[in-house]
Amino acid sequence: EPEVTQTPSHQVTQMGQEVILRCVPISNHLYFYWYRQILGQKVEFLVSFYNNEISEKSEIFDDQFSVERPDGSNFTLKIRSTKLEDSAMYFCASSTARQNIQYFGAGTRLSVL
């Protein structure tokens, strides 16, 4: 069964460093999403992406964050200068259509020291 793949599974970084989290969505999906889950808290929406543009973003998704689809298969989330509070599990999701079922990857655990 097709699945969303995320790498790495765990990323450790120093505060102030840039990180790039990578995702390979399901191949025929056109809509892509990033969510995050701080330990013990709810899963929170960050951003949605379609046709090489951000279609919706939350107030969490400030100028420190950016997303890109650098080629036909990858979808990345970049955090320019990480803060301690960016430590969380980051989930990528994809969907065939807007407001359709979203399929999630296994997540990348980001630890900022």
Next chain:
Amino acid sequence: KQEVTQIPAALSVPEGENLVLNCSFTDSAIYNLQWFRQDPGKGLTSLLLIQSSQREQTSGRLNASLDKSSGRSTLYIAASQPGDSATYLCAVIGAQGGSEKLVFGKGTKLTVNP
């Protein structure tokens, strides 16, 4: 602002029992509601999606119902098994403004004891 609440936060049952997990949302203007399963340290597995026009969806031993006007959904698990132990999350997509974001509850942690 949409808020999703799940009660109880944790539930422990003996194997074989039928159980119901509850989800409520504050804004009834939703496009759809999705139930997920999350295993410790793992991703989210989609279980069922109910469109706003539907009353229920079934998949195997799972049945999800939706009462949009009262802002409630339930996930019924029949004949529970230890392998059902996980955290169950519900999430809604709002109908207004063409939103695509899922708004999640905090989940119910289910333990099924052998």
